[in-house]
Amino acid sequence: xxxxxxxxxxxxxxxxxxxxxxxxxxxxxxxxxxxxxxxxxxxxxxxxxxxxxxxxxxxxxxxxxxxxxxxxxxxxxxxxxxxxxxxxxxxxxxxxxxxxxxxxxxxxxxxxxxxxxxxxxxxxxxxxxxxxxxxxxxxxxxxxxxxxxxxxxxxxxxxxxxxxxxxxxxxxxxxxxxxxxxxxxxxxxxxxxxxxxx
Amino acid sequence: xxxxxxxxxxxxxxxxxxxxxxxxxxxxxxxxxxxxxxxxxxxxxxxxxxxxxxxxxxxxxxxxxxxxxxxxxxxxxxxxxxxxxxxxxxxxxxxxxxxxxxxxxxxxxxxxxxxxxxxxxxxxxxxxxxxxxxxxxxxxxxxxxxxxxxxxxxxxxxxxxxxxxxxxxxxxxxxxxxxxxxxxxxxxxxxxxxxxxxxxxxxxxxxxxxxxxxxxxxxxxxxxxxxxxxxxxxxxxxxxxxxxxxxxxxxxxxxxxxxxxxxxxxxxxxxxxxxxxxxxxxxxxxxxxxxxxxxxxxxxxxxxxxxxxxxxxxxxxxxxxxxxxxxxxxxxxxxxxxxxxxxxxxxxxxxxxxxxxxxxxxxxxxxxxxxxxxxxxxxxxxxxxxxxxxxxxxxxxxxxxxxxxxxxxxxxxxxxxxxxxxxxxxxxxxxxxxxxxxxxxxxxxxxxxxxxxxxxxxxxxxxxxxxxxxxxx
Numbered sequence: 001x002x003x004x005x006x007x008x009x010x011x012x013x014x015x016x017x018x019x020x021x022x023x024x025x026x027x028x029x030x031x032x033x034x035x036x037x038x039x040x041x042x043x044x045x046x047x048x049x050x051x052x053x054x055x056x057x058x059x060x061x062x063x064x065x066x067x068x069x070x071x072x073x074x075x076x077x078x079x080x081x082x083x084x085x086x087x088x089x090x091x092x093x094x095x096x097x098x099x100x101x102x103x104x105x106x107x108x109x110x111x112x113x114x115x116x117x118x119x120x121x122x123x124x125x126x127x128x129x130x131x132x133x134x135x136x137x138x139x140x141x142x143x144x145x146x147x148x149x150x151x152x153x154x155x156x157x158x159x160x161x162x163x164x165x166x167x168x169x170x171x172x173x174x175x176x177x178x179x180x181x182x183x184x185x186x187x188x189x190x191x192x193x194x195x196x197x198x
Numbered sequence: 199x200x201x202x203x204x205x206x207x208x209x210x211x212x213x214x215x216x217x218x219x220x221x222x223x224x225x226x227x228x229x230x231x232x233x234x235x236x237x238x239x240x241x242x243x244x245x246x247x248x249x250x251x252x253x254x255x256x257x258x259x260x261x262x263x264x265x266x267x268x269x270x271x272x273x274x275x276x277x278x279x280x281x282x283x284x285x286x287x288x289x290x291x292x293x294x295x296x297x298x299x300x301x302x303x304x305x306x307x308x309x310x311x312x313x314x315x316x317x318x319x320x321x322x323x324x325x326x327x328x329x330x331x332x333x334x335x336x337x338x339x340x341x342x343x344x345x346x347x348x349x350x351x352x353x354x355x356x357x358x359x360x361x362x363x364x365x366x367x368x369x370x371x372x373x374x375x376x377x378x379x380x381x382x383x384x385x386x387x388x389x390x391x392x393x394x395x396x397x398x399x400x401x402x403x404x405x406x407x408x409x410x411x412x413x414x415x416x417x418x419x420x421x422x423x424x425x426x427x428x429x430x431x432x433x434x435x436x437x438x439x440x441x442x443x444x445x446x447x448x449x450x451x452x453x454x455x456x457x458x459x460x461x462x463x464x465x466x467x468x469x470x471x472x473x474x475x476x477x478x479x480x481x482x483x484x485x486x487x488x489x490x491x492x493x494x495x496x497x498x499x500x501x502x503x504x505x506x507x508x509x510x511x512x513x514x515x516x517x518x519x520x521x522x523x524x525x526x527x528x529x530x531x532x533x534x535x536x537x538x539x540x541x542x543x544x545x546x547x548x549x550x551x552x553x554x555x556x557x558x559x560x561x562x563x564x565x566x567x568x569x570x571x572x573x574x575x576x577x578x579x580x581x582x583x584x585x586x587x588x589x590x591x592x593x594x595x596x597x598x599x600x601x602x603x604x605x606x607x608x609x610x611x612x613x614x615x616x617x618x619x620x621x622x623x624x625x626x627x628x629x630x631x632x633x634x635x636x637x638x639x640x641x642x643x644x645x646x647x648x649x650x651x652x653x654x655x656x657x658x659x660x661x662x663x664x665x666x667x668x669x670x671x
Contacts, residue, residue: 024634025627033559044566099567109556119637164205176549184549187637191523194640195463 008038015116024118031116032109039108044099052104056137057081057097060144067145069152081144083151093156095147103140106175107133114182119190132182136175143171204576219585221546222622226591228431230598240434244268247387269386275307278381279360283350284314287368288321290499295328297371299335303378309336311357312368313350316343321368347443348460348467355459363453366496367444370397373495380447380494391452391479391486392472394438395445395494396426402500413507414500416621419614421498423592427599429490437539438488441475443468445496452479452486463524466517473525473540508628515632518547551630585619592618 011034018027043049061071061081071083072092081095099105114120114129150162248269280298284291291312298310312325322339329337342353351365362384366372376395384390399418405411425442432438446468453459455478460467472488479486501507522544536542564574593615597608 022638024638025631028630028634029555029559032556036556036560037563040563040566105560109553109560113552113556117637118634160202175553176545179552180545180549183552184544185526187519187548187633188523188526190637191520192526195520195524198463 004038004041011035011038028116028118032112035112035115036108039112040105043104043108049099049102049104053097053099053102056102056140056144059141060097060148063141063145064148067149069148071148081148083148093151095144095151097144101140101144103136106140107136110136110175110178110182117183120186124186128182128186132178135178139171139174139178142174143167146170204573204580216581216584219581219588221550222585223588223591226588226595230591230595241268244387247389269382272378272382272385274385275304276361276381276385277359278303278308278362278364278377279354279358280308280310280364280366280377281351281354281358282310282312282366282368283347283354284312284317284321284368285347285350286317286319286321288317288319288324290369291321291324292328293371294366294368295325295332295337297374298366298377299328299332300374301372301377302375303381305335308377309358309360310338311354312337312339313354314339314341315345315347315350346462346467348462351460351467355453358450361450363448363450365443365446365448367498370444370496370498371400372445373497376445376494376496380491383489383491383494384447384449387487389483389485389487390449390489391483392441392446392448392475392488393491393494394429394440394442394489395447395496396429396490396492397421397442397444397496397498398426399500400497410503412617413504413621415611415614416617417500417507419593419596419611419618420621422596422600422604426490426492427592427595430492430599432539433487433489435539436487436489438472438490439539439543440466440469441472441488442496444498445494447491447494448475452482455479455482464517464520465513466521469517469521470524473521477525507625508631511625511628512632512635515547515629516636518544519633519636547629548633551626551633554626555630582619585622586615589615589618 011030015027015031015034018030057073057080061073064071064083069083071081073081081097083093083095095101110132111129114125114132117125120128144167147159147162147167150158150166154162282291282294287294295310298308299305301308314321325337325339329335329339338357340353340357342349344353354365355363362381364377364380372395380393380395383393399414399421401418402414405414429438452475460471464470476488479488501510522540525540536545561578562574565571593608593612597605600608
């Protein structure tokens, strides 16, 4: 704990120094990477991580049932999602919604990148943060839904394809769209406004 | 199990780093395709252009190479104005002027306008000596008060009399047939509204050290790959991104129509003009094109230091963001980033830069998620190998593009495919700095190297006069 606090103080001091001196590249790298690592190490194994995992599993469960794919969640294992596999009479199989599936890493990374991105006003930054995090969460649920559908109809053999290739690919494409609207479009707008003012 | 976990890191987490690779890979494949399949399309387009002028394509040279001569010889030699914007260019100006003096294009059909905006060195003496030694060449000197390259170029354009206007940087030298080749393209291709020459980096006479030697080889290969082979692909799809500030040419009426020329709104006046011109010329002639004439070759000096490279790339990236911002209507809607070349370039250079930044540093920390360091290191090595393979594609495209002397040079630097991923990775950080500067600093923020930047940042940021970097890409 003391080590974490020490690292946080050093990080904050260094980031503030670089920000004040307008060393934009080192500032942005130190601020975003440091923030992400500090939040992840603080959240790892805590109730926050478990809560996000169980909420993600719960929402994936609700959505998949809405699409007619039977899934189950046990109260004693809230992050574990049971999926009915209908191929080869396998029966129920389990998806463990861990840190990889919860989207925690991606959301923290996104938040860090936006939080320390220079040139955005507070209101615009806050709005983009809310929209971006919400969109990342929804996209992650969609990714889980894809994995569940693959597992349900394709069986356990397709789990690698579903998890690492298709699910990740779809997640990636949609998240890049979010990054485009949050970072690139916002930057274009801010730069255009400034150039037109001068 | 080890393999599965490695592939998992490689594909699942490494995707943020792999996608820039995929973008490069698509570019490399597009370049290769444009060399082979694109040749037919290009010759068809050339034949259609020539039909309009009553000439025919020179038969025989089927392979599309940088020096192919497909057009017939010029029958007339219209007046050409060469404009050289100068700001403290005494060290390089003579070389530029000498390269113009030995052009195969007739001297009496050329005028050279040197526009000086506030030089404090001996460049006028250099000009005067050249003028004295070349009495048969029309060379004039115009000093202007207003700072900035854009103002200098505009002053030159308004003083010009040529049917064609060429803009040449004061630190660039032209191949002896560059003007002839450029004008030949315009004369036989009525659709061509503006064009950029092919820019190559010259090898320095003496390298200061091994590091700079490798850096210069990387830069030369990058110029060949991106600015010669790459621009030819952009020409093929009529979406040239930049009319290089180093060497560009314009049909006079296309440039002066609407009478807004270069402007200082962005730090990339050449890219801005390209975007403006593309929008404008299509009103005049819907099938008008802006292309790279790869037979018109210009030679640029290699970058003098890593700090200068940082400064240059920061300015390019900042310019890209500013120019695209002013033309952001092109990127409107959901398909905006994919519809246009500028959108796709911005997506690769800007949007993907953010996740790439964070995952470059997060990947080594995946042991926090239970991955062993061996797995992470293996995945990183696999990524490097993938990047090398993409460089091999770029190398092959470049090799098939150039003619024999350059092929021999490429053969001698085959090892470059191992170094280029590291060079591009370094460039990525320089460009990221440009992305941040574009939103964080005032428009005329000085794009000085890091050490100067530190000095400039001390009291407060003042809009200092932008460093005149006349090298173009």
